Amino acid sequence: MSDLEIQAGLGRSPHAGTGGSTRPARPARRFGLAEVLAGLFALFLVTAALFPALVAPGDPLGIDPLSAFQTPSPAHWFGTDESGRDIYTRVSHGTGSSLLIGTLATLIGLGLGLVLGTLAGMLGPVVDFTVNRFLEVLFAFPGLLLALLFILIFGPGVATATVAVGLATAPGYARIIRGQLLSVRSSAFVEAATVLGRSPGQILVRHILPNTLAPLFVLGTLGIGQAIVWASALSYLGLGAAPPAAEWGAMLSAGRTYIGSAWWMSFFPGLFIVLTAVAATALGRGIERRMRHS
Amino acid sequence: MSGAASRTAAVRVRNLVVGFGAPGTDPVLNGVSFEVAPGECLALVGESGSGKSVTARSLLGLAGENSWVRTDELSLAGTDVRNLTAAQWRHRRGSDVGLVLQDALVSLDPLRPVGREIGDSLRLHTRLGAAARHARVLEVLDRVGLPDSDNAVRKRSGELSGGQRQRALIAAAIALDPPLLIADEPTTALDVTVQAQILDLLASLKRAGTGILLISHDLAVVGRIADRIAVLHDGRIVEQGPANEVLTRPGHPVTRQMLAAIPVDKPRGLRLSPRTAAPVSLAPPASDRAAAPGPVLETTVLEATGLVKRFTRPDGTPHLAVDGVSFRLKRGTTLGIVGESGSGKTTTARLALALTRPDAGEVRVLGQAFSAATEKERRRLRPHLGAVYQDALSSFDPRLSVEQVLRDAVAGGARRTGRGGASVADRARVLSLLDAVGLAQGLLGRRPLSLSGGQRQRVSIARALASDPQILICDEPVSSLDVTVQAQVLDLLDELQRDRGLSLLFISHDLGVIQHVSDQVAVMLEGRIVETGAAAQVFAAPQHPYTQALLGAVPRIGY
Structure with missing residues (x-):
């Protein structure tokens, strides 16, 4: 899921999809299978994040050396690790921190992007030029590299990893917000409001901001999946959460040593990272489609 | 005709039924039959939604996804094409039948x-x-x-x-x-003089032996080259016959309505659309300053003097979009500005609305400085000016419903005149506006996106009227509408003008429309007004060669 792809989806004119002069009322499409599955999985994730004991009553850090390296079985659905800890319990308990990191990172990215994008889009050509050149410098670094650079300066840890991922995603958001602002500002309905005698302040609050910010909701949902993948990647590299903490990236990293004999140790945390990212994308796309057709 | 019929028809269709969704249900085309002989032009005429384009597409095997087609006969150049595979269709298209679409830019x-x-x-x-x-x-x-x-x-x-x-x-x-050429609204997006040339081109292809199926919403356009006309309404052909007969002795009410809708050569004030069942009742405007009936005072409400606007082309050369344009709009009258694309009409409208700053010259509204004032000072005068745009849809905030759009317009007006934010009064005002433009209350909750083109334009007019303006600036308000819908909107504007004493600056590329609506006319060419005067005079005795050329190119019925 690249930034480009997101841009392609959202950078359209506010009235995208109006081919003919009249569009018959489109039959309200019910939820597709992908959206239902994604929704169910998201529900499970949120439950696991808020009340981990509800979905997995065990102790994620409880050691039981006698039952180490057990294959997945009815007793241990996802198997156990080298210290006999139940992988299913650990994956479930790790949901909270993964989701929190992903959401916080996305919020940081969106917030920074909003500030930079608004500066560039609203304050005239000089600021626009400056902000754009700054963003281009940031764009020159791959996102993850930017995050690594930040961690190099401030040291590893969950908090730094979160901020690092947020920083790395900010330039993309800033670009999209700036473009959206510019297109809304020059749109015919803003001009129509001027003709009606509205002041720039009224127009900003009533028309420009809502039309710029509405797509951010979709962007955020799509971005959470990406942020979780990146945060897990940092943990995998040992720069985020550290073992034995029940965090997906860290668990993935711990299982790497035993990948030849105990595949389940890396497989299930990895599966959850992938499924979370897929679910977030499916939900984001669903929201986007509904917003465009409403 | 009998000689042509003995040869193989370029296309012959009998009892064509097309629908979308479950086979056999809700057909959009219901038993359409016609044939086009080589060297003949059949015009298929109907309003949008009547099934014109579906017919054209069905002849090409492109009825569309999710569609079903049933027909007793469908043959192209004598070959039965009812059961062709996709690959066989590809072979037919282009060699047996050619298609020309409306929008060449995207085609x-x-x-x-x-x-x-x-x-x-x-x-x-x-x-x-x-x-x-x-x-x-x-x-x-x-x-x-x-x-x-x-x-x-x-x-x-x-x-x-x-x-x-x-x-x-x-x-x-x-x-x-190909023996058959299907032209789907081939001239709708073009200026009148270019339209005339394209029609001449189609006529010459016809003479050379190509069968032409011409699809259009405008009877006047097809009258120029069609041998026969079929009128499509609700998926059925309601009338079919030789062009002369259909145009001069229309048999079906739909045909008569379409003919009545053509504005060319219809005197100002003559209704173009059938009167709506309930006469439009108008809530009296809140302030009656403009609606004084009786003899109109010869006062100028909008005045432009020596407007100049320069743009820079992409290659850096300067371009004079508007070059010394002056006009006066008198109270209660309509000034029509006509010109082809690129003549500077829209820039003139934007200058008049002070949406762009003139490089020279001035616009005065009600005798007060407008273009020369600051936007803050202008805001005091803006309520006197309403604007109606060509693309109504994009002039609405996509998030807002019809009610919100109108409420926004009304609420601003209320606060200005110190009536407070009384929401009940606002609601009543919104309803009276809706009534004035002939829209049902049921549309209030809808988004403009789900309205038809004519309804959108009505909402746009209602919004422009919200502040009880004295001047309405209309930039191509009807050029994206069907002829019949255009007639309704023109009638509405005419009614509103009489009831409210509005002064209209009406901009259009369509000389027929301008002739019908205007008291005064200004003809624009390359940024200049080349001819101006009373409408009757200009149209009766055009002085400038360009005006003469424009007049000659207007499609008319009856010659």
Whole structure:
């Protein structure tokens, strides 16, 4: 899921999809299978994040050396690790921190992007030029590299990893917000409001901001999946959460040593990272489609 | 006709039924039958939604996804094409039937030279070598009258003008000499003079033996070249016959209504659309300053003097969009500005609305400085000016419903006149506006996106009226509408003008519309007003050659 792809989806004119002069009322499409599955999985994730004991009553850090390296079985659905800890319990308990990191990172990215994008889009050509050149410098670094650079300066840890991922995603958001602002500002309905005698302040609050910010909701949902993948990647590299903490990236990293004999140790945390990212994308796309057709 | 019928018809359709969704349910086309002989032009005329385009697409095997087609007979050049596979259809299209669409800009690949586009069908359908293909491309470009064809083949669609693009598109359609050419609204997006040229081109193809199925919403346009006319309404052909007969002695009410809707040569004030069942009741405007009936005072409400607006072209050369335009709009009258695309009409409208700053000259509203004032000072005068745009849809905030759009417009007005934010009063005002433009209350909750073109334009007019303006500036308010819907909107504007004493600045490329609505006329060419005067006088005795050319190109019925 690249930034480009997101841009392609959202950078359209506010009235995208109006081919003919009249569009018959489109039959309200019910939820597709992908959206239902994604929704169910998201529900499970949120439950696991808020009340981990509800979905997995065990102790994620409880050691039981006698039952180490057990294959997945009815007793241990996802198997156990080298210290006999139940992988299913650990994956479930790790949901909270993964989701929190992903959401916080996305919020940081969106917030920074909003500030930079608004500066560039609203304050005239000089600021626009400056902000754009700054963003281009940031764009020159791959996102993850930017995050690594930040961690190099401030040291590893969950908090730094979160901020690092947020920083790395900010330039993309800033670009999209700036473009959206510019297109809304020059749109015919803003001009129509001027003709009606509205002041720039009224127009900003009533028309420009809502039309710029509405797509951010979709962007955020799509971005959470990406942020979780990146945060897990940092943990995998040992720069985020550290073992034995029940965090997906860290668990993935711990299982790497035993990948030849105990595949389940890396497989299930990895599966959850992938499924979370897929679910977030499916939900984001669903929201986007509904917003465009409403 | 009997001689033509004895030859193989270019297309023959009997009892064509097409629907979308479950087979057999809700057909959008219901038993359409016609045939087009070689060298004959059949015009299929109807309002949008009548099934014109579906008919055209069905003849090409492109009825669309999720569609079902049933017909007793469908033959192209004598071959039954009812059960063709996708591959067989591909072979037929282009060689048996060519298609020309309305919007040449989107129908041609913007990245490829038009010569290549035209050569494609030759490459796919013939065994001609590259040199022979090139020669044939030049030949068809010459045939469609594209000037300088040697150069034109190398140009991309963006480098051609609208008329040239349409010619290139026709060239692509006739490259394989198909016996049938389907032209779906081929001139709707074009200026009148270019439209006349394209129609002449189609007529010459017809004389050369091509059968033409011409699809349009405008009877006046097809009257120029059609031999026979079929009127489509709700998926059925309600009337079919020789063009002369249909145009002069229409048998069906739908045909009569379409003929009545044509504004050309209809005197000002004559209704173009049938009166709505309930007479439009108008809530009296909140302040009656403008609606004084009786003899109109000869006061100027909007005045432009020596307006100049310069733009810089992409290549850096300056371009005078508006070059010394002056006009006066008298209270209660309509000033029509007519010109073709690129003549500076829209820039003039934007200057009049002070949406862009003139490089020289001035606009005064009600005798007060407007263009020269600051936006803050202007805001005091803005309520006196309403604006109606060509693309109503994009002038509405996409998030807002019809009610919110109108409430926004009304609420601003209320606060200005110190009536407070009384929401009940606002609601009543919104309803009276809706009533004034002839829209049902049920539309309030809808988004403009789900309305028809005519309804959108009515909402746009209602919004413009919210502040009880004295002046309405209409920039091409009806050019994206069907003739019948256009007639309703023109009638509405006329009614509102009489009831409220509005002064209208009416901008259009359509001389017929301008002739119908205007008291005064200004003809624009290349940023200048080349002729101006009382409408009756200008249209009766045009002085400038350009006005004469424009008048000559207007499609008329009855000659």
